[in-house]
Amino acid sequence: MGKNVKTTKKSNEKYMKIVDAAAKVFREKGYKEATLEDIANAVGMLKGSLYYYIDKKEDLLYSVVERPLNEMTENLRKIIQTNDSPTLKLEKALINHINGFERYQSELFVWISIEWFKAEFGGRIATLGDEIDHMFRQIISEGIEKNEFRRDLDPKLITFAIFGVFNYMQRWYSPNHGYTLQEISVQFNKFVLQGIMSKVLL
Amino acid sequence: MGKNVKTTKKSNEKYMKIVDAAAKVFREKGYKEATLEDIANAVGMLKGSLYYYIDKKEDLLYSVVERPLNEMTENLRKIIQTNDSPTLKLEKALINHINGFERYQSELFVWISIEWFKAEFGGRIATLGDEIDHMFRQIISEGIEKNEFRRDLDPKLITFAIFGVFNYMQRWYSPNHGYTLQEISVQFNKFVLQGIMSKVLL
Amino acid sequence: MGKNVKTTKKSNEKYMKIVDAAAKVFREKGYKEATLEDIANAVGMLKGSLYYYIDKKEDLLYSVVERPLNEMTENLRKIIQTNDSPTLKLEKALINHINGFERYQSELFVWISIEWFKAEFGGRIATLGDEIDHMFRQIISEGIEKNEFRRDLDPKLITFAIFGVFNYMQRWYSPNHGYTLQEISVQFNKFVLQGIMSKVLL
């Protein structure tokens, strides 16, 4: 962190405005399709002026996803370290996930949308979400060990399935347009939990 | 929309080769990042020559996803029209889905990857998958009505969840690399079905 | 040699025209100052069109200096391999040098002008002239050994001096403007030779 001269500059309000704008533009058009001019316009400046704050376009991508991802990772870590049952941990983890979407809508959707191509970006970006994957898988594994989750499910695959349920929201979810995140959260949790639990209460 | 001069041309072998190549290149690089030169090279011709077969790059996108999607739609329609129970219909539909992935891997993954931005493309592309969505939703609704599926789940949301489980594969699935589609299919079906069924047999 | 697809293309007339234009423009404005647009205009095309022939600006620089330098190197090699006396070899080498200037004026002057910064360019460019340096030095050394040239002069330094005499022409020489290359050649040779010979006939 803070390797370049611009770190100081980055820590100001304007830079945050730029990153916010970038998040929205990336979200709307996709990273590659988004133009620096688009972003600059959204902030009310010229594209060249952005370079006072960044070194290259990719910097913006990193800045957009860095904080949300780190926050979610941190929250997840706390959840995992409790003595809660795996089932409860999973519930909390899923709620954390949706909460993340609530707070960092564009940002996380941008993240999800570049996932497939993240290898193209610097390693920094590529590994940002790895820990989340890992911790989810850990919860699932623990649940299986403790007989709370079905033994016939592969932890890795099931983690993918769960991420699928939630992350695919990127494709259809739009705020103020159909369902609230709250509704979605409730429904998806019920679905996922019943899907993996070994003893289903009916 | 109407048949144009190129319709004839499109029906030949060469054009199919081009579309196949396009599918692979789109899948690997993403639609925007893929270059007509990439595609042309993959077929062994020059980029300019492609225009004998297409009018614009987007045509290729359409051609790539058109057939797979239509086929899947058709299959799904047949499944829906049977007298099978909703549960069985859902199982078949999901198997059909994975089978589609098996046969049209790149193509469908391309489709999924552009879903979010499909509005940008001509209406033709935008509506291609709508029927699939609709029929899935129908199965779910029917299952709820017939008390096979949980009443507390919203059909539309649950359809999204299911699509999420499967379509998110685009992000992590790679053939000959971990799980077979068969394994995935079995696991995901078990997960999804237990997740939505009203009476779970344990 | 011939690593990329464009090799074939490069071997045509148009590419040569471009390289010629580049040589002139580089000569007039300097490599960095020269714009691709300048060069394109000189050939009567648009700057973007140049990329049909090149991969990057630097390619042009390389193409400009490659042949002249190779030719001069080759000629020099022949001169060195004879049984001529060092004095005669030096004379011939100097004449070869001026002849090179005659044939490849812009090209060689471009070369000389980037010498200081050649490290910035790919290794290919950086080492192009090394052999010439080396062979000149060899002639001087041989002349000293055979007592034709002064023992009190350091071969390396004197080679630099001689290059200085000739290559500095880049700064002041302009065709059809003062002296002919022939006149310059005669004068400089007399000057250089008397400067290094051990026995001067007066």
Add this chain to the structure above:
Amino acid sequence: MGKNVKTTKKSNEKYMKIVDAAAKVFREKGYKEATLEDIANAVGMLKGSLYYYIDKKEDLLYSVVERPLNEMTENLRKIIQTNDSPTLKLEKALINHINGFERYQSELFVWISIEWFKAEFGGRIATLGDEIDHMFRQIISEGIEKNEFRRDLDPKLITFAIFGVFNYMQRWYSPNHGYTLQEISVQFNKFVLQGIMSKVLL
């Protein structure tokens, strides 16, 4: 030309530091490649701040070369006005030249490096070195008249040759790296003098 508001400012220490930094940066990267930011960084200020001292980048170039050139011109003038023999004058002039390099290494190398393009810069810069050229030529001419230098050599051309010997150092000379300026001076003087003298003592 006239003294402007900034003249006062220019006469202070800070401005000198800036010019010194500019000299080094210009020398290392070339004038065009050197960034005002590079220079500002070298002095420990921001690029915008430079404009308190300068009107435009070119000003720095002028300031860099002005003093060294004027000093050398002045010294040369003194040498010329003596009653020394042309031979001695030439020796002194050459020593003055190398001494200049010693004291104003970067500065003079910058000067030499922009010579070809000096027409692009304001006339002020363009004519700065003219007097030096002229006085050198005068010494040579005088030497020929007095039969100390060879009659068969053209004064103008020979002056170019001599400048070549010394000024080309810009291309290969690097302090603390091979030869000392002292060594170079001795060798080059011997070479040049024997090269032009009419009676060579062996």
Add this chain to the structure above:
DNA sequence: AATGAATGAGCCTTCATTCAT
């Protein structure tokens, strides 16, 4: 059918320069 060649618009990035504070 396909090629070779060129177009032109657009994008990222750089940088000298300005200016209010």
Add this chain to the structure above:
DNA sequence: GATGAATGAAGGCTCATTCAT
């Protein structure tokens, strides 16, 4: 005196597209 911030013009490069042959 100096900073921070922004400007705007320009440059290298990419690429879908066109078109004569």
